[in-house]
Amino acid sequence: MIPITLACGRYDRTDALRTGAVRPEGVDLTYLALPPEEVFYRMLRHREFDVAELSLSSYVMNTAELVAIPVFPSRTFRHNAIYVGAASGITSPADLKGRVVGIPEYQMTAAVFIRGILAEHHDVPVDSVRYRTGGLHEPGRPEKIPLPSGVTADITPIGPAQTLARMLLDGEIDALYSARMPLPYADGDHRVRRLFADPRQVEEDYFRATGVFPIMHAVVIRRELHEQHRWLARSLYKAFEQARSSAMSTLGETNALRYSLPWLYEEVERTRRIMGEDYWPYGVDANDTVLRTFLRYSFEQGLSERQLEPRQLFASETLDGFRV
CATH class of the missing domain: 3.40.190.10 (Periplasmic binding protein-like II)
Structure with missing residues (x-):
């Protein structure tokens, strides 16, 4: 043994x-x-x-x-993990183009799937979005792994005292890709909503079309x-x-x-x-x-x-x- x-x-x-x-x-x-x-x-x-x-x-x-x-x-299916600021005017995936999106880490699996799904199935190219990385609820979260030189997206870490959840509420980012549910959404704050109003149905349709359970x-x-x-x-x-x-x-x-x-x-x-x-x-x-x-x-x-x-x-x- x-x-x-x-x-x-x-x-x-x-x-x-x-x-x-x-x-x-x-x-x-x-x-x-x-x-x-x-x-x-x-x-x-x-x-x-x-x-x-x-x-x-x-x-x-x-x-x-x-x-x-x-x-x-x-x-986990990840269509449910895309959140938008209610004041951002984003009502469909296409509206994400040119916007600023928060994400805890660029290389995290949930983010890879979300970006891939949006690019492949919703015509939102990965490089059409500007990314801000950092802690969801606690400041100071870095990438666990240095990103390779092949990554060409526009990625900027947020400030040392900032959090993505707070920035979404304040309109400093337009959307958030997060594996964890942000606390403002969990608490019923109407300033944050999911991009897909019925993510369960979207995810079921995605599985029927692709056979992919991420x-x-x-x-x-x-x-x-x-x-x-x-x-x-x-x-x-x-x-x-x-x-x-x-x-x-x-x-x-x-x-x-x-x-x-x-x-x-x-x-x-x-x-x-x-x-x-x-x-x-x-x-x-x-x-x-x-x-x-x-x-x-x-x-x-x-x-x-x-x-x-x-x-x-x-x-x-x-x-x-x-x-x-």
Whole structure:
């Protein structure tokens, strides 16, 4: 048994790993349940963990030092993550052209997807927008990773005492792309609204048209650890898959609601009608379309030096398996 520290958010699909109900083969696992932003910062800046949940975009920019397994603990549609100032006059995606948009970090996965979707499906070229980067609610947030020279967009950090949420309220930026819901919107401040009035419908239509359920995060191993223990990638992959399958199999139970949502059963049924029974798969082949879409966006936006193939991202031990 080797001791491994895993830093990951607390999700239903990973909870069996956290509680010890699922144990990776050959591993004495310590699960640190931490917010994603903290995990990303500590892993990228200090390599504090053996294994960690990590932004897909950040990983693609750091494949020399890390190796991923095709486990995706966070996936989210992102049309709902575009906010506009009510006084900005922005009523459609086309109105974003020429505007100033706040974004916590240019390279973050949510932003890559939003820019790609707006460019590909709404005719809003990436370089048609001016970007301001910084903390959403706390000042002083820098890019975790230096941006490569291939990035050509107009990007300026906000001031050391400024926050994007406050700037949106004050009209200093016209819109905001944010994975986290800004507090003014959550509090019902009418000066902030979503770009899409019915984002759920837009997201469902997007999935029907593309088959893409955006992946936000993967799971990475420090490369030197993977090279020392080549069996570890497969062991972790199997354990994550077992934990995911366990959570998904009980999600739609109706005898006693698993979560505090009165119509959870209807939500599960609706999701499966639109997206299929296995709508949150792990593995490379089952996610080929979404991974190719992201990698194309990353390359087009100058974050990747070359167009990568999905299989290049993941430990070779996880790409296929034995058969009896």
